[in-house]
Amino acid sequence: MYQLRPYQQEAVDRTIDYFKRSREPALIVLPTGAGKSLVIAELARIARGRVLVLAHVKELVEQNHQKYTSFGFSAGLFSAGLNKKDDSQKAIFGSIQSVARAPASFFQDFSLVIIDECHRIADEGDTQYQAVISQLQEHNPTLCVLGLTATPYRLGLGWIFETGPNGESKSEQKKFFKQCVFDLPLSFMIKNKFLTQPVKVDIPVTCYDFSELTEKGRMYTMGEVEELLKNQKRLTPLIVKNIIDITERFERKGVMIFSSTVQHAQEILSYLPQDQARLVIGETDIKERDQIIQEFKQKKFKYLVNVSVLTTGFDAPHVDVIAILRPTESNSLYQQIIGRGLRLDPGKSDCFVLDYTGMGHDIFKPEISDKKPSKESVPVTIHCPECGFPNDFWGLVDFDGDIIEHFGRKCRGGRLNPQTYKTDPCGYRFRFKLCHSCGGENDLSAKACEKCQAALVDADSKLKQAKLSKNAHVLTPADITFNERSDKNGNPYLEVRYYDADAQYLSEAHFFSNPQGLKKFHINFLRSHLKRPELRPQIQTPTDLIKLKKYLRLPAFVIARKQEKFWKITEKVFAEEL
DSSP states (O other), rough: OOOOHHHHHHHHHHHHHHHHOOOOOEEEEETTTOOOHHHHHHHHHSSSEEEEEEESSSSHHHHHHHHTTTTTOOOOOEGGTEEEOOSSEEEEEEEEHHHSSOOOGGGGEEEEEEEEEEEEEEOOOSSHHHHHHHHHHHHHHHHHEEEESSSOTTTTTEEEEOOOSSSSSSSSSHHHEEEEEEHHHHHHHHHHTSSEEEEEEOSSSSSOOOOOHHTTOOOHHHHHHHHHHHHHHHHHHHHHHHHHHHHHHOOOOOOEEEEEEEHHHHHHHHHGGGGEEEEEOOTOHHHHHHHHHHHHHHTOOEEEEEESSSSOOOOOOTTOEEEESSSSSSHHHHHHHHHTTOOTTTTOOEEEEEEEEOOOTTTTTTOEEEEEEETTTTTEEEEOOTTOEEEEEEEEEEETEEEEOOOBOOOOOEEEOOOTTOEEEEEOOOOHHHHTTTTOOTTTTOOOOOOTBBOOHHHHHHHHHHOOOEEEEEESEEEEEEEEEOOSEEEEEEEEEEETTTSEEEEEEEEOOOHHHHHHHIIIIIHHHHTTTTTOOOOSSSHHTTGGGBOOOOOOOEEEETTTTTTEEEEEEEEGGG
């Protein structure tokens, strides 16, 4: 009998607890090498009714089935690729393609369906997985649906579930998977020595430039990748030579090379030692692919080049070099690729990571769903001032690593009711659009106030109206100054000037001599100008504010309207509103 690791047992326990209270589809996130097969085996063992375990490739079907039967349990295989169609056992391990074509009688009496690599449900939309689940639910409306994946975030789609294990909001859009019940970071596995230590090697040769792809913030096409590689073709032989040099110098045992396209893979293969390298692509004959993989595991050759076919369902523990020559859509996919080389193996102390993409992914950094606002932006953790939840946002840090600015809009934290698994979201807004009718805070993209339904004018309309008006002036500030002045009674006040590139300026004054003036200053100026709006500095005098200058930001536009002989600033538009 097997012994679950503590985190595996926790994943099982949380899944059971969840399905006692809810029957909405749930998700477990386990990184490569965390033992998903064991978690699946335990859930299948303890389930009261029949269990169907689905996967999209025969390798995963076979791997999960072998793990389950290795403990002495009986289970059926339902996969045309494995030449098996056994549907009589309590637990059935099947390929989605074969199960989707199964007769109606197949779908009876299942209480639990487990989907390995479940992010493909989001990728494929309303197709085979949805059809199979619908047929299962027709026979059992209380069917439990559980997904497992190592990559819960997909570029262009975002997070594939709505709520995290502790109640945090991952997506405000409707997703098939409602609740992630357990999420184990890859860093935990490495730090606790369940996986080999990855070593990112400093590469002296140049890298590909894929920045043009990622800046679009969407899934890119193979045509776009091919065009970029065509313009950088001279780099490939230099990169491959570097891979060979490092492999030979440090006597590495197994090298997996992840290429961008078939043409790219064939070019890479041409520069590798002919008797030590093989290629696997989607069109490779199944028998040939199985033989190539088997010979690689037997160490009959050293370099295995592939195109998007060995990121999942592949287990070769001797791999100790991962070379990445393809753009990766997300940090979680990057981690999954590196995970191919992190399995433990006798005599293996580490795994070299050779990254030739220049995309800046980090194996220990969290996934951030928002588009990266600038090349200088890095992941930062910002605690909500209302609920204390640690939000992962893009931000900027100084040379000491201190956070000076972040670009988060709304706290993703929430209170999870353990009895119902319903979440009460925190809702705190770091940046917002203020309703001038009721004072309510709204999302920056909102067209109407959430509280009073009053129409909200968007920034583009404000600017267009101001530019068309003779009594309005729009200034594009290039600099801002803060000075302490005194009125005719000797009372100090703060003068703020916004200068454009031609040294023309608009100014505004803020008085701190009474509580009402201080309150107006905090509402009308401080919250919107702070680079970290969650901070609540105690400003009592102009000097207090001037000391905070480096934490204050410029608006993108300042709108002023003529009042008699003077221009009065009435609105400011910041970058995130555009």
